[in-house]
Amino acid sequence: MEYSKTLIFSLVICVFIINGIESITVQIQATPSEGILGQTSLQLKCSYTTVTEYVTGVNIQTKINGQFKNIATFNTPSVPFNATLTTDGNYLTNRVTLTNPTSSSTDSALIQFSQIACEDENEYMCEVAYAGSGGSTSASSGVETITVKGNPELPDSVPSYVPSAGIEEGNNVVFTCTGNVGKPQGKFRWVRYRYDSNDDTQETPYESETTTAVQMPGTCTFNGTSQLTLKMEQLDNNAVVRCQVVYQDVPQEKLYHQTQGINVYYSVRNVQVTKFPPIHHLLKEQDP
Template identity: 30%
Template sequence: MDILKFNFLSVVLITILHQGHGQVQLNTNGAITAVLGNNTYQLTCTHSGLTESQIQLLSLKLVKDGVHLVVIPPFSFSGANVTVNATMSSRMSVVRFTANNPTTTVTFQFTKCGDEGTYTWVGFYYDPTSGASQVSQTQDITVKALPGFEPVDSVLSYTPNTNIAVGDKVTFTCSGDVGNNPVGVLAWFYFREGEVTPVDESSNAVSTAPQVSRKCSRSRSSTLELTLTRDMYNMVVRCTVQQDRRTSDGEGHVQKSIIDVMCK
């Protein structure tokens, strides 16, 4: 009877340990869209399903493109400190998990183009059934460039630009940086003398496909042809960038950014 009871308890124990191994997880704060430039963002990783003794032996790594960005040793390693890749240490800080807090937070103090990509969190722990084990979770970062961030000269010109008379056709050309994620569009407006409400001519313009201007951003050119009338005397023509943006609650709105001076 004692042998049967021992065998039964052994089977139950092994089953429980095996199930515990299958429940070990790493969870992140999901896909991140970071804004290029002097803007911060955070990656978080929360472990679950580990016993207290397993947490003491847990080590964690953050890896991108095969490069270890962050290495967090187990608590049991006396004197072992969190290691941050030398190329990232000036703009990255790490708050590691503790016995009472399962979340590790990595904060980027400045966003660069090269931050875009897939990051992998890898946890190493000891399982009584399987021995040395690991679990992983990926996290994607998208870098958003706002219009005008990249140092691409904006140009607004028109031809002919002398001896213009009523009835003449004038071609306006605009080009400049329109950002990325999403790529912005160029919009056209003109203001008649003494009026504050512009006439929107965007639908009559012809724009090129977005071109790579820098690693993170795109540039575009657009042309607009207007036939001059008497009420266009001393008008002001404006070319702007319009880039759709999303707020945290999902509502959409448009950011407008003038990329060139007004042209009379």
């Protein structure tokens, strides 16, 4: 007996067997396809539809060391066993719920995530084992990708600055800000607030200062560091300097720390001397 199989890859792969025109459709989908680190719900669903084939089992796979390996095994109603994680899937323990298909012809196997971790960012496939006119075989889905994001946090502390005291007009002061800027990597922006000669507040943003980031050990989020150098002026006396997180190009309204008013010493200007009372001649006090 001669068989002809056509594999169409995207998220769907169809297998057509000319003898009897048997077909099976398999697809995998993550909803949503982006997970947020922590207590976040995400569902990975392997669906299949058959005409005459009898499905005997389902495996969901992920790429490990460059190869797709089974992480969860599911059974159809004809096999009365619970779905289980494989050895390669043990990293999912206590973070997922597995649900078996309820039909051997049209149904789905589910991995329901209750907590997202960095290692969940990966490629996934689904393999369906079935019995057809040619005996036992399997069909696979295309590849689905899950990406993982991590929300940024407040900067670690109020921006530090050097020198921290005795600042004089004309001094260069270096401000430093550090903290978790999330995943994908965010950045810090700086804003200086000071009063002009009319006691109106001036706001000066500094958007182009570099944020250097490194991935934090044990996580996939980034710890950022940014510095701002300002040459202090008279108007910087009592100025406030703010460090704010920008994540995915959006300034995060509540994620900032700022300094207290900065003392800046400056020379006296426009000195005027007056005499009171305006007497042109002063009498020398007589000795008693």
